[in-house]
Amino acid sequence: MDKVTYPEEKVINFINDRVVPVRVPYDQKPLDEEFQVKWTPLFVILGADGKEHHRSTGFLPPFELISMILLGIGKFHFDRGAFSEAIDTFSEVIENYPESGAAPEAVYYRGVSGYKESSKPEPLKEAFATLRDKFPESEWAKRAAPYQLL
Helix, strand or coil: CCCCCCCCHHHHHHHHHHCCCCCCCCCCCCHHHHCCCCCCCEEEEECCCCCEEEEEECCCCHHHHHHHHHHHHHHHHHHCCCHHHHHHHHHHHHHHCCCCCCHHHHHHHHHHHHHHHHCCCHHHHHHHHHHHHHCCCCHHHHHHHHHHHC
């Protein structure tokens, strides 16, 4: 990460603009136990209250790191019930990083956020259709399959 991802200008700018990064050595007590660090690199997206909203383990190239952090920010908004902000953030992942590993999950959560915001099934149906068409082998397409019955 230190040689490939972190030095990338887009990563530096994104992190400076969007998050408060904290780097902790893997064996730092008590944080290694609190966050159950089993392998590195480990990324944990926390809210201001210290609650975990997303985590990812392993090397990520620059565009994957940015999309994963955005996914975590979206899940933070989702968890606190700020569905409009969640939709905007998940849309940012989908539109700017459509080939990323985070994109299928962002499609799924954008649909769920749209449903929770509107109480209408259309966002769930749209999420399933997008997952079926663009990410048919993803676990998120399988999880969204019941939405086609709505």
